[in-house]
Amino acid sequence: MSGTQASVFSFQQKIEQLLVTRHCSGTYNLEPGKARLFYSNKSGDKVGFIDFASPNGVDNTQLEDLVSVCEPAKFGRGNEDVLDESYRKAWKLDASRFATQLDIASSGILSTVREALLQYGNSRHTLEAHLDKMNVYGPGSFFKPHVDTPRDRDMLATLVIVLPTEHEGGDLLLGEEKWQFNSAEMVSKSENSLATDGIEVTMHRLAFAAFYSDIEHEVTPVKSGYRVTVTYNLYCRKGQDPLSSRARIDIALSPAEVTLIAAMKAFLSRPEILPSGGIVGFGLTHFYPIEPKADEDVDRAFEGVLKGGDALIERVCQYLGYKVKVKALYGYEEGNMGSSDTPSVRRMDSYHSMYLTNRYTSSMDEYAERVDQENAEEDWKAYWLETGAQVKSLTDTGRSSRRKAVLWLTRPNWLMASKTAYMAYGNEASMGYVYGSLVLTVEVPDAKTRLGNGEEEGENGDEGQADDSSESEEDY
Ligand SMILES: O=C(O)CCC(=O)C(=O)O
Numbered sequence: 001m002s003g004t005q006a007s008v009f010s011f012q013q014k015i016e017q018l019l020v021t022r023h024c025s026g027t028y029n030l031e032p033g034k035a036r037l038f039y040s041n042k043s044g045d046k047v048g049f050i051d052f053a054s055p056n057g058v059d060n061t062q063l064e065d066l067v068s069v070c071e072p073a074k075f076g077r078g079n080e081d082v083l084d085e086s087y088r089k090a091w092k093l094d095a096s097r098f099a100t101q102l103d104i105a106s107s108g109i110l111s112t113v114r115e116a117l118l119q120y121g122n123s124r125h126t127l128e129a130h131l132d133k134m135n136v137y138g139p140g141s142f143f144k145p146h147v148d149t150p151r152d153r154d155m156l157a158t159l160v161i162v163l164p165t166e167h168e169g170g171d172l173l174l175g176e177e178k179w180q181f182n183s184a185e186m187v188s189k190s191e192n193s194l195a196t197d198g199i200e201v202t203m204h205r206l207a208f209a210a211f212y213s214d215i216e217h218e219v220t221p222v223k224s225g226y227r228v229t230v231t232y233n234l235y236c237r238k239g240q241d242p243l244s245s246r247a248r249i250d251i252a253l254s255p256a257e258v259t260l261i262a263a264m265k266a267f268l269s270r271p272e273i274l275p276s277g278g279i280v281g282f283g284l285t286h287f288y289p290i291e292p293k294a295d296e297d298v299d300r301a302f303e304g305v306l307k308g309g310d311a312l313i314e315r316v317c318q319y320l321g322y323k324v325k326v327k328a329l330y331g332y333e334e335g336n337m338g339s340s341d342t343p344s345v346r347r348m349d350s351y352h353s354m355y356l357t358n359r360y361t362s363s364m365d366e367y368a369e370r371v372d373q374e375n376a377e378e379d380w381k382a383y384w385l386e387t388g389a390q391v392k393s394l395t396d397t398g399r400s401s402r403r404k405a406v407l408w409l410t411r412p413n414w415l416m417a418s419k420t421a422y423m424a425y426g427n428e429a430s431m432g433y434v435y436g437s438l439v440l441t442v443e444v445p446d447a448k449t450r451l452g453n454g455e456e457e458g459e460n461g462d463e464g465q466a467d468d469s470s471e472s473e474e475d476y
């Protein structure tokens with residue numbers, strides 16, 4: 001391993017330690033009179049309610065009545081909603097057939113979740129919760145590994161509320177490390193507190209968990225009792241900025257940011273790293289909802305709304321004064337840049353060149369699939385470690401334009417569990433959005449300029465990789 005590769009490798013390890021998948025969970029004591037759930041059957045001629053704050057708790061007869069108005073829960077396999085009880089066994093009730101008194105905003109649940117999920121994001125972005133459905137998991141109910149289908153480009157996360165009922169099993173397992181949300185135990189604890197009239201009452205608590213929707217998750221079988229959940233889709237809406245750009249709100253740096261800033265500064269101060277300047281690229285950890293047909297600009301779409309560790313990298317690069325761009329990355333085979341310019345995706349080691357583009361087209365699906373191929377990991381790593389690989393940018397007509405040296409620092413989607421779920425299993429049929437794999441890039445000047453002892457433009461323009469290095473940074 002060359003000296004450069006060794007420093008890239010150790011820097012890569014440092015970053016990856018900081019990029020953990022973020023999720024959040026907790027409990028909330030239900031206040032009497034504020035935790036009823038009303039429901040109706042399909043025709044609306046039968047209605048009922050359950051008071052989850054009732055001091056006596058909720059009994060199985062009440063839950064069986066709720067089940068009697070529910071339907072078997074389907075899930076999405078590709079573009080279809082399917083009923084397959086070997087993959088998902090549960091009941092569901094659409095949002096149109098129930099209402100809950102629970103207010104996730106005034107209870108503070110939503111702001112707690114926002115703080116965790118948008119930790120490094122823009123402080124002006126809001127987290128909007130849309131009630132999705134209610135599910136009941138009875139004895140033997142479960143939901144095998146899946147991701148939550150993106151409903152819209154802004155869909156960021158899923159919030160699951162587990163209401164207090166006595167049950168066993170039905171844990172939510174999340175991500176590669178199978179983080180466990182043991183909701184049965186969390187809701188089993190109740191507290192006695194004094195009501196205003198001095199009488200002691202039992203307060204029951206709900207449990208909640210929120211996680212980025214592209215993280216693979218599953219619900220283990222319920223062993224006894226009924227597990228009742230209300231789920232919300234959480235959308236990150238970009239903040240409007242009616243004020244001048246000087247009126248920004250900047251949140252103080254977190255320890256992870258401080259560590260990464262120092263590491264990045266030290267790394268880029270090494271003269272052997274991109275000596276003539278070029279692009280530093282990061283494969284994003286998370287998948288992002290993309291509408292392949294929309295042909296939208298991914299940089300504009302995702303700038304400032306990245307998830308978890310991806311947002312951490314973005315914020316650190318911005319802090320260091322670099323302009324960050326979100327891009328799609330394609331590989332092209334030699335000789336395949338004919339007039340049709342249809343991207344052809346092949347194994348990384350057979351690529352002639354890599355292309356960075358602002359557009360994500362349906363061919364990027366194949367690109368994402370390629371990452372999933374068996375044994376692809378090794379090739380991918382080797383490529384990702386390669387220094388001085390080149391990228392070109394694609395113009396809107398699909399023709400290549402300028403070349404730049406690129407140094408890849410993190411592998412894409414490496415924290416995600418089995419990638420098959422992204423293609424095959426969603427909690428709903430796909431609705432025109434797919435999870436796409438993206439990269440983040442920053443352009444860095446040559447080593448002399450970085451070390452503060454060179455001319456602004458750099459002296460060494462003959463590296464041979466940048467055939468048009470005088471172009472503005474907007475051009476890659
Ligand atoms: O109930 C849970 O904990 C998660 C449910 C879920 O994954 C879903 O409904 O998509």
Ligand SMILES: [Fe+2]
Pocket residue numbers: 146147148217427
């Ligand atoms: Fe799910």
